[in-house]
Amino acid sequence: MCLAIPAQITQLExxxxxxxxxxxxxxxxxxxxxxxxxVGSYVLVHAGFAIEVVDEQYAQETLELIRQFPDLAADEVMLPQVSNS
Incomplete structure (x- = not known):
């Protein structure tokens, strides 16, 4: 499954x-x-590219959903898999 994840820019290079x-x-x-x-903008990241600038509220709401279902984003951001057992 492909997933675009909100991220906050901390540095431009x-x-x-x-x-x-x-x-x-x-x-x-x-x-x-x-x-x-x-710097400070929230962007949707997919396959190593920022594909859209989004507002902070949208980004935070989406990140909260991802926190509720960590295995959805584990491969994208290398989150540890959480066992439900």
């Missing part, structure tokens, strides 16, 4: 790259598709 925080995990992504993104 040369070459249209950015460092983002995704549920406490730092990742380097491309912001080629979202040139308007700035």
């Amino acid at each position: 040369e070459g249209n790259l950015a460092t983002v925080d995704i549920l406490g995990v730092s990742r380097s992504i491309s912001v080629d598709l979202t040139p308007q993104a700035q």
Whole structure:
């Protein structure tokens, strides 16, 4: 399953790259598709690319849903799998 995950940009870098925080995990992504993104912006990240800038409320609501179903995003952000047993 493909999933775009909200992330907050913590640093912009040369070459249209950015460092983002995704549920406490730092990742380097491309912001080629979202040139308007700035430090502090929330973006949807899919396959290493920011594909859309979103507002903070939307990002937080989505992150809360992901926290409720951690195995949905485990592969995307390397979250530990939670056992339901």
